[in-house]
Structures are given as structure tokens and as C-alpha cells.
Amino acid sequence: xxVLFKILGYVFAILFAVGAILQYNDPDAILWVAIYVIAxxxxxxxxxxxxxxxxxxLMGILCCVGFLYLYPSNFQxxxxxxxxxxTVELGREAFGLLIIGVVFLIFGFRVKSNL
Numbered sequence: 141x142x143v144l145f146k147i148l149g150y151v152f153a154i155l156f157a158v159g160a161i162l163q164y165n166d167p168d169a170i171l172w173v174a175i176y177v178i179a180x181x182x183x184x185x186x187x188x189x190x191x192x193x194x195x196x197x198l199m200g201i202l203c204c205v206g207f208l209y210l211y212p213s214n215f216q217x218x219x220x221x222x223x224x225x226x227t228v229e230l231g232r233e234a235f236g237l238l239i240i241g242v243v244f245l246i247f248g249f250r251v252k253s254n255l
Contacts, residue, residue: 145250149187152243156180159236172233179240186247196248203241210234 160176163169182199185191211234212227218235220228 142254145247146187149183149247153180153183153187156183156240167229172236175237175240179243182244183247186251191251193248193252196244196251200241200244200248203237203244207234207238207241210237 156176156179160173160180163172163176166172182191182196186196210230212230214227215231216224216227218228218232
């Protein structure tokens with residue numbers, strides 16, 4: 141099981157790095173590139189066992205709070221054909237934070253169970 145989580149750490153580091161690269165055409169690209177680069181770095185730190193329980197849980201909670209803050213009140217889906225581009229973009233950004241948050245919380249509880 142330890143190897144599985146190490147692999148997951150590397151996989152999410154790669155996925156978040158790709159997410160950072162894909163933000164190049166976003167209207168607020170600098171913010172989202174930074175978020176995904178930090179998420180990739182934290183995932184890599186988890187994979188090499190250089191991060192503890194508290195930072196992972198704190199970042200996971202912050203990302204989940206960010207999800208609640210960004211989630212549009214009239215969510216219309218992820219496809220641009222589903223509705224207003226601004227609402228779709230907010231939905232995408234919110235769910236990106238939710239994915240990061242859930243991953244960090246899982247990593248955090250995995251670190252805690254290894255103590």
C-alpha cells in the first residue's frame with residue numbers, strides 16, 4: 141500500500157504540472173499556474189515523504205474552502221456550450237480546487253496513518 145501512495149503522489153504531481161501548463165490561455169493565468177505548480181510541488185513532496193500531516197490538511201481545507209467560495213450559484217456545466225462562459229469558467233476553477241483539496245486531504249490522512 142505504501143508503494144501505491146508513492147505512485148499516486150508522483151501521478152498527481154505530473155497531473156497538476158500538466159494542469160499548470162494548460163492554464164496559459166486563462167484570463168487569470170498567473171494565479172492558476174501558481175496554484176497548480178504549488179499543488180504539483182506538494183504532491184511531489186508527499187511522494188518523497190518530505191511533507192507532514194498539518195501542511196497537507198491545511199492546504200486541503202483551504203482548497204475546499206476555495207471551492208465553496210468560487211462555486212457559482214447557477215452552475216451550468218463544464219462545456220462552453222452549456223452556458224455563460226464566466227459561469228462555466230468559475231465552475232471549472234472551483235472543481236479544480238476541489239480535486240486538489242480532496243487529494244491533499246487523502247494524502248494528509250495517509251501521512252497521519254503512517255505515524
